[in-house]
Amino acid sequence: MATSIFFFVLLFTTVLSRTTPDEASRTKTLDITSSIQKILNPFSVKTFNSFKQEENTVSSSSLLSFQLHSRVAVRGTSHKDYNSLTLARLQRDSTRVKSLQTKVDLVVQGIGKSDLKPMESEFQAEKIEGPIISGTSQGSGEYFSRIGVGHPPSQVYMVLDTGSDVNWIQCAPCADCYQQADPIFEPAASSSYSPLNCNTQQCKSLDVSECRNNTCLYEVSYGDGSYTVGDFVTESITFGGSSSVEKVAIGCGHNNEGLFVGAAGLLGLGGGKLSFPSQINATSFSYCLVDRDSDSTSTLEFNGKTSPDAVTAPLVRNSKLDTFYYLDLTGISVAGNAISVSPLAFKVSDNGDGGVIVDSGTAVTRLQTDVYNTLRDEFVKGTRHLTSTNGVALFDTCYNLKSMKSVEVPTVSFRFSNGKELPLPAKNYLIPVDSSGTFCFAFAPTSSSLSIIGNVQQQGTRVSFDLANSLIGFSPNKC
Incomplete structure (x- = not known):
């Protein structure tokens, strides 16, 4: 009997040690107070x-x-x-x-x-x-x-x-x-x-x-x-x-x-x-x-080196258009769960259409409408504990967080074809739009087939374009 209890405790401890980090990665903490203080700087x-x-x-x-x-x-x-x-x-x-x-x-x-x-x-x-x-x-x-x-x-x-x-x-x-x-x-x-x-x-x-x-x-x-x-x-x-x-x-x-x-x-x-x-x-x-x-x-x-701890993804080139840097994105996850999207949603087609580019000049990440709607709906499911409010401009998912100091929100991550994943900081996808505590989900739909990773999602991350090895690297907190 004692032996059985010992193995049960050992099994429970092992499972707990394996699941706890995963559970922790499902949410991110957004510091409301800090975010509102920063917007006074301009x-x-x-x-x-x-x-x-x-x-x-x-x-x-x-x-x-x-x-x-x-x-x-x-x-x-x-x-x-x-x-x-x-x-x-x-x-x-x-x-x-x-x-x-x-x-x-x-x-x-x-x-x-x-x-x-x-x-x-x-x-x-x-x-x-x-x-x-x-x-x-x-x-x-x-x-x-x-x-x-x-x-x-x-x-x-x-x-x-x-x-x-x-x-x-x-x-x-x-x-x-x-x-x-x-x-x-x-x-x-x-x-x-x-x-x-x-x-x-x-x-x-x-x-x-x-x-x-x-x-x-x-x-x-x-x-x-x-x-x-x-x-x-x-x-x-x-x-x-x-x-x-x-x-x-x-x-x-x-x-x-x-x-x-x-x-x-x-x-x-x-x-x-x-x-x-x-x-x-x-x-x-x-x-x-x-x-x-x-x-x-x-x-x-x-001509610098990509940081060893960078999350790297394949850099894809469009044979019809050499200006843009395309990212081999294969999926997006919310709270650790991959959203359901078409395998072709992020691919560059033979005629040069589609694909996902990394752009320094675009602020808000744009996704094809179907992909955006699925992403937003999954995010909303994980934020039912927050008070929603009216949308602002191109943002259709906003929250009234004025009475809160911090909140837990679902982690949003990009998944790449090489199996690597980039979890975004909460402040890079839930952003203030006024000084009164209104925060909005910083993604937007586009009717175009071209998707764009904008600079709001890149903030605070060193983005490396390894042209020699066709890789894009993301190194958080390397400014």
Whole structure:
């Protein structure tokens, strides 16, 4: 009898030790008090702050490293309350997503480079029509780096964008330039400035270009009506005030339209031939996106190693569209249980449609409507103990948590084809939308077949793009 009891106790203890960690992984704790305190930060920064005089420092993990700042840290906000700030962010985000979807649609419809309309030879801005919306559709200006351009280097803010390839900066003389934080770049003051001729591979790689006196002209237009037009040149790009890369092809824009939040231009981090990583032959790059409401900084690094504790997933390329970085996502789980989705929901089709991209410029993760509905319904089942409230903008699942200090919510995890799983922190999928305690489930449906992992879900995580080994790594708390 004693022996039987002993084995029963041993069996019970063994089962308990195996199930307890799993049970613990089914939920995440959301710190309500901390989240609400953080959203007060944007209103303490009113103008461009002291980062304007900063010089980059060389990171210990990579010789090629830029400082990385959130939009709030650089610009502050003119909004009077957090709700209006949230609505403005979501409006920019919707424009951004529409533009990315349009890129894919053009590929699926078979519209290639040769089908694009050439630019007006006299830089006639009035010929390019469309509404001008705060922020850009390609890189809405949520994260910035301080970069040196030219010799001697002029320090400027650049928008970071994994969904774009062409790098560009506003240049004098300006036929039409928007307001930026730093002085307009003066090509005549740089000894490394060199125009590209029309026969160069860089010029031929542009989607829209024109030749004038054997000088290459470029145009990049965005889905919200913003655009940049000018000379396509090579310049020196400086890291850390000392390390530099020579002869990087960039657009020198003399005619630029749109409100780019004071940035001098855009640094394209996409997978195309003209992107910055491609031009410097980077084997990898990584970034850590700090909290969007924080004034802290992180780094954008090139040629560093992925952290040993990173959760890695296969990096998939679209043969029809080389700009985007596709993630081999196979499923999503809620509280440890995989939701039911079609095996094709996350796959890139032969015609270039579908798939899941990791994007620095999109804020809220977008999923196909059927997938989103299933995910949301499973999450709602696990949050019946919370008080629901009306939806906000594109968020249809929101809660009134004003009387609570912390809550337990179901864990949401991404599952990859290599069998690995990435559990998200609760603050990366249940976010405040006002200062009154309203929190919303930060995913949204899309009618497009393209799914997007947005920067809300990436915050606080170092995202590594191992280009040499076709892997994307996620390292929590490595900012």
